[in-house]
Amino acid sequence: EILSIIFNTDSYTVECGGETVTYTRETESEQASGAPGFSPKGAVNYELIWSEWAKEAPPKEAQGREEAVQRMRDCLKNNKTELRLKILGLTTIPACIPEQITTLILDHNQLKSLPENLQGNIKTLYARSNQLTSIPATLPDTIQKMDLSINFITELPGRLPSALQSLDLFHNKISCLPENLPEELLYLSVYANSIGTLPEHFPSGITHLNVQSNSLTALPETLPPGLKTLEAGENDLTSLPASLPTELQVLDVSKNQITVLPETLPPTIINLDVSRNELINLPENLPVALQVMQASRNHLVRLPESLPHFRGEGPQPTRIIVEYNPFSERTIQNMQRLMSSVDYQGPQVFFAMGDFSIVRVTRPLHEAVQGWLTCLEEEDVNKWRAFEAEANAAAFSRFLDYLGDTQNTRHPDFKEQVSAWLMRLADDSALRETAFIIAMDATISCEDRVTLTYHQMQEATLVHDAERGAFDSQLAELIMAGREIFRLEQIESLAREKVKRLFFIDEIEVFLGFQNQLRESLSLTTMTRDMRFYNVSGITESDLDEAEIRIKIAENSDFHKWFALWGPWHKVLERIAPEEWREMMDKRAECIETDEYQIRVNAELEALGIAGDPDAERMTGMRIMEEINQTLFTENMENVLMKKGVSSLMSAYWR
Numbered sequence: 001e002i003l004s005i006i007f008n009t010d011s012y013t014v015e016c017g018g019e020t021v022t023y024t025r026e027t028e029s030e031q032a033s034g035a036p037g038f039s040p041k042g043a044v045n046y047e048l049i050w051s052e053w054a055k056e057a058p059p060k061e062a063q064g065r066e067e068a069v070q071r072m073r074d075c076l077k078n079n080k081t082e083l084r085l086k087i088l089g090l091t092t093i094p095a096c097i098p099e100q101i102t103t104l105i106l107d108h109n110q111l112k113s114l115p116e117n118l119q120g121n122i123k124t125l126y127a128r129s130n131q132l133t134s135i136p137a138t139l140p141d142t143i144q145k146m147d148l149s150i151n152f153i154t155e156l157p158g159r160l161p162s163a164l165q166s167l168d169l170f171h172n173k174i175s176c177l178p179e180n181l182p183e184e185l186l187y188l189s190v191y192a193n194s195i196g197t198l199p200e201h202f203p204s205g206i207t208h209l210n211v212q213s214n215s216l217t218a219l220p221e222t223l224p225p226g227l228k229t230l231e232a233g234e235n236d237l238t239s240l241p242a243s244l245p246t247e248l249q250v251l252d253v254s255k256n257q258i259t260v261l262p263e264t265l266p267p268t269i270i271n272l273d274v275s276r277n278e279l280i281n282l283p284e285n286l287p288v289a290l291q292v293m294q295a296s297r298n299h300l301v302r303l304p305e306s307l308p309h310f311r312g313e314g315p316q317p318t319r320i321i322v323e324y325n326p327f328s329e330r331t332i333q334n335m336q337r338l339m340s341s342v343d344y345q346g347p348q349v350f351f352a353m354g355d356f357s358i359v360r361v362t363r364p365l366h367e368a369v370q371g372w373l374t375c376l377e378e379e380d381v382n383k384w385r386a387f388e389a390e391a392n393a394a395a396f397s398r399f400l401d402y403l404g405d406t407q408n409t410r411h412p413d414f415k416e417q418v419s420a421w422l423m424r425l426a427d428d429s430a431l432r433e434t435a436f437i438i439a440m441d442a443t444i445s446c447e448d449r450v451t452l453t454y455h456q457m458q459e460a461t462l463v464h465d466a467e468r469g470a471f472d473s474q475l476a477e478l479i480m481a482g483r484e485i486f487r488l489e490q491i492e493s494l495a496r497e498k499v500k501r502l503f504f505i506d507e508i509e510v511f512l513g514f515q516n517q518l519r520e521s522l523s524l525t526t527m528t529r530d531m532r533f534y535n536v537s538g539i540t541e542s543d544l545d546e547a548e549i550r551i552k553i554a555e556n557s558d559f560h561k562w563f564a565l566w567g568p569w570h571k572v573l574e575r576i577a578p579e580e581w582r583e584m585m586d587k588r589a590e591c592i593e594t595d596e597y598q599i600r601v602n603a604e605l606e607a608l609g610i611a612g613d614p615d616a617e618r619m620t621g622m623r624i625m626e627e628i629n630q631t632l633f634t635e636n637m638e639n640v641l642m643k644k645g646v647s648s649l650m651s652a653y654w655r
Helices: 046-055 059-078 329-339 365-370 378-387 393-403 412-427 429-441 447-467 475-501 507-517 541-564 567-576 578-593 596-608 614-643
Strands: 003-007 011-016 019-024 082-084 103-105 124-126 145-147 166-168 187-189 208-210 229-231 250-252 271-273 292-294 319-321 348-350
Touching: 046 059, 059 082, 329 348, 365 378, 365 393, 378 412, 393 429, 393 447, 412 429, 412 447, 429 447, 447 475, 447 507, 447 567, 475 507, 475 541, 475 567, 507 541, 541 614, 567 578, 567 614, 578 596, 578 614, 596 614
Parallel strands: 082 103, 103 124, 124 145, 145 166, 166 187, 187 208, 208 229, 229 250, 250 271, 271 292, 292 319, 319 348
Antiparallel strands: 003 011, 011 019
């Protein structure tokens, strides 16, 4: 049977099974032509309509429709204004939904279309992740917010709801926008579509426009005057309009082909992203409100002369990111000296050093390996040939060639160390996979990034050995390995602190500089001796002295707690003390399954007067779980080390 509802100006007619009932807003009841089960009241008989809709469901959809009917009944009974019909596998929705509904959520279904006649009270409509190919031109004018992202919509209707303020059409197949978008529109996103050109005129009230990831070659010369956010990255733009809206605060035109920026940008811009373009210069006059500018991966060879004297209006110094541009070493060193002066108050500038104009051919992996292992047998060469089919093998080949050009190759023992490590990789597929992954970004900037990557690989090798049982019978060596990883983590933390205080600096040099200079004083066996650009790292002797003291103090006070939670130690425990491990895990499970954990969470929330706050409960629960873990894992570690007679290994290391 077919159920249909015909809406007229003052009435609507329900037809089902040859029976017809007409309802009006003025009368309490209408004549019915013998239709049993229809309500005589002047309201839609929702139960009949929904029941028929549920009965018509294909077998795979039956459960979803039944659930939808239950939710609609609940809304009707309790006068709810939000109806959620998401993730039910629906291919259609009923022609009638409760008239009090103002928010309709249809996400993650299989809808190919929306009803032509939705009831006129809806203000918010979500139908994300469906199979929609079009939008009805008859949607009610009451809709203010509509999100139809991740569908297959190819075009917009000539008419959209007149009250529409927010329209999100992310990831559809739209090729153009109509000229007559609703005048009330404030937010429009057509991110990830196929739009080649934009209308010459947008509604004047739009404040947020996202046209990212389309096929645009130009933007309209006149954009909405009140526009505050413009996202137009990942297009084919070669230039920007000469005049941009005077209230613009966020401008993202990254990943285009722009060669020059307007000499005068709106002074209100706070966040500017022009990364991954073809810029050779930046404007001399930056917006006074600017807080962050991304200009990485362009063709910049110089920065504006006025940059050191720029004073932004923000509470913090402006951040200028110009990484992976072809600056000369001399330029970098001059900038570093200028920006590190005591009285400098200009922007923080971040860059990566290296010659980006040199394109290096990637050799086959077996040839790169032979550069280190010159006496390889044919069998071993063939083995490395086979590895060339593995993921990231080419990146590892490039890494080996670049590693051969670093300062460390001056030391004969360095080549012996790398050669021995390569022989290990040939026989250990898991370790080889890890090394190949780490090599992915090793050669995108300067020589020191290659050295830092090698350090990361040696650190990963140490962890790998611990996890795989190399230290199961040598707990002293295991704990020393743990101490080295702890020290490296502390160095990374201190390096991040230093980076925040520097200006024209490549953070790679700071990280590697601390590792390199603290190698001997902290007994770091996985670190190499040399780096190329330490003189522009911005690290002082007092920085190194302070770092050494802080790391040694931290190790003496905190290492035992850190080691108790260290993943490789847990792997070792499972093998050398399985009973103690199981007992500890049982205690942990008991804490969670009994009321102990929840009682502690509830008590703390009540003491703070925030009981019932989901976010507070989640954060408090995480912290209490960390405390439980710390207590149990520390007790377990101390117990096992005592039984093994090596408790003294946890004593303070530094005197």
